[in-house]
Amino acid sequence: MNTKVAVYRKEHFNAAHRLHNPGWDDATNAKVFGKCNNPNYHGHNYELIVKLIGEPNSETGYVMDLKILSDIIQENIIQKFDHKNLNEDTLEFKNLIPSAENIAIVIYNILKEKINPALELQIRLYETERNFVEYPVN
Numbered sequence: 370m371n372t373k374v375a376v377y378r379k380e381h382f383n384a385a386h387r388l389h390n391p392g393w394d395d396a397t398n399a400k401v402f403g404k405c406n407n408p409n410y411h412g413h414n415y416e417l418i419v420k421l422i423g424e425p426n427s428e429t430g431y432v433m434d435l436k437i438l439s440d441i442i443q444e445n446i447i448q449k450f451d452h453k454n455l456n457e458d459t460l461e462f463k464n465l466i467p468s469a470e471n472i473a474i475v476i477y478n479i480l481k482e483k484i485n486p487a488l489e490l491q492i493r494l495y496e497t498e499r500n501f502v503e504y505p506v507n
Contacts, residue, residue, distance in 0.1 A: 387452070388405040389466065445483060473502045491505065
């Protein structure tokens with residue numbers, strides 16, 4: 370019998386970024402990225418949802434203690450990205466366009482190293498109320 374359960378932890382962070390491909394000229398960047406290519410950057414109030422799927426532990430009843438998960442997210446994601454300029458202040462986006470898609474993949478890769486590999490991990494990242502991405506896609 371499958372007793373897998375999905376648990377979720379929601380966090381948020383605020384960050385600035387600029388969508389810009391340095392291999393393109395200014396006109397191409399402006400055409401492709403529009404306002405998101407503002408040379409002075411722009412910001413978002415990101416909503417992060419971390420989903421874990423696994424079997425509840427027989428001793429605790431938890432898939433994972435959500436307080437521990439929150440601590441992992443705070444230490445490894447929020448402290449790293451909150452109130453930062455992703456292009457300028459982080460190593461992860463030094464050579465990677467900080468699109469919502471790439472941010473979700475980076476967050477996944479960081480958290481995957483910190484969480485029990487027996488658990489399935491999925492990231493949902495809201496850039497705005499209406500725009501969000503998920504990684505990986507099942």
